[in-house]
Amino acid sequence: METTESRFVNLGRDGGVATVELIDSGPLNIVGTAATTALTNAFRSINQDSGVRVVVLRAAGEKAFIGGADIKEMVTLDRLSAQAFIRRLAGLCESIRQCPVPVIARIAGWCLGGGLEIAACCDLRIAESGARFGMPEVAVGIPSVIHSALLPALVGASRTTWLLLTGETIDADTAASWALVHEVVAPDALDLRIAALATKLAGFGPQALQQQKRLLAKWPDMTVQAAIEDSIEQFGLAFQTGEPQQHMQAFLSCKGRKAGSGPQAPEE
Template identity: 30%
Template sequence: MTAPFILRATQGAVAVLTLNRPEVLNAWHAPMRAELVQALDAVEADPDLRSIVLTGAGDRAFGAGQDLNETKTFDPDRAELWIGEWERLYDRIRSLSKPLVVALNGTAAGSAFQVALLGDIRIGHPGVTMGQPEINSGIASTTGPWIMREMIGLARTIDLTLTGRMMDAAEAQGMGLINRVVAKEEVMPAALALAAELAAKPPVAMRLNKARFREVTEAGFRDCLAAGVRNQREAYGTGEPARMMEQFLAERARRKANA
């Protein structure tokens, strides 16, 4: 039987959801995206759960981003469906009435970086790295630049998108992308304590506040999804993403073999 790709637990009024593909640094594929949507639906529907902590299994990564072994075989039609899968997940996160605390336990890259930014508050440790390295594997970015621009402005967004560089925790905190940096062993306790604090807030006010944040960013969100479909269809039509991903995966295999 396949292990669940999302682990679920509760601590009082706090739901704890864990991305569970540690063997690939919690890289995303379609089943894990779908399971996370289902888990968030269940939390949203449970009146006894008032906040959420999202983290990654293992101690190396919150998430390494997209699993390239999935996307390297896409054609333009499958790439469009892929954007739809992200739309369902991102829309589910954005429409939560309950606060979401992200416990960063290592790398948050690409789409995992984006999911972290869609959370309400992020807690990390000095070893955390974050960024949008999608260009290095031939993936054009639309949702990442949208959420980054909302948070850090256009100039920094251009830098991170075009270079694909990763930030350390200090730089990310300086930009406001990580709210709190604690010792590595304190990330989960701090996230749980904050989530418990948020769970005790008045729920109607919490729901209305979160709904308002969604409203003021909705137009940009829908625009980036439309651009995602357009750009991914064009990119995959050229064959460049497949070539770059194969090159990236081959280079990673060589590094592992020489390690």
């Protein structure tokens, strides 16, 4: 496994699976300007690497995925510096959303504020059973902004309103029932589940996987009919890559071998 370490990020690569790990950012993995910039640069690097098939986003330790933005830094801000601060965080979120390959969030412990916005930008979210989620910005005098705008599509308008106005937290099982996370597993099973899922996705045709991610991103902004017509075009384009032929032939060959290994009828 190849690993590159910077001040706030470990960037690893094992075959087609890249891992971005937030480090050295306190026990709750708080993101300030420096950490935000380091994470953004890591994703920009990954986005230029054609060998990456899937990305796992995680943070050091088990106390938190990301506990939010750095209050010690924010307390010093004025209007203009506050806008610059939050714009940098929005840039990180966009670098995750625009990643051409699927991004899996490994969520352990607290996932709060900016951390939940970052998680919402990931394609798949797997949490351990002790994880807790919330948007507590109102409790420190600021609104939840930028990629909080993704939450209504994930959990619905009513639940988003509750999270943002009350600042209260929900547990992992509630998050799963709200479709905020895709799976909840035992803490000691989290890494195995993440590894299995990442390996599975990395084994799919890379062009098909990227094509599917692009379609998923476009559909919410299209009418159903426009989405159908566009997807017909995309279906045809898939066959120009050679991946359907390769994977379908492998499937048929495997099926044929299984059929050939079955019990033989006795000869007369």
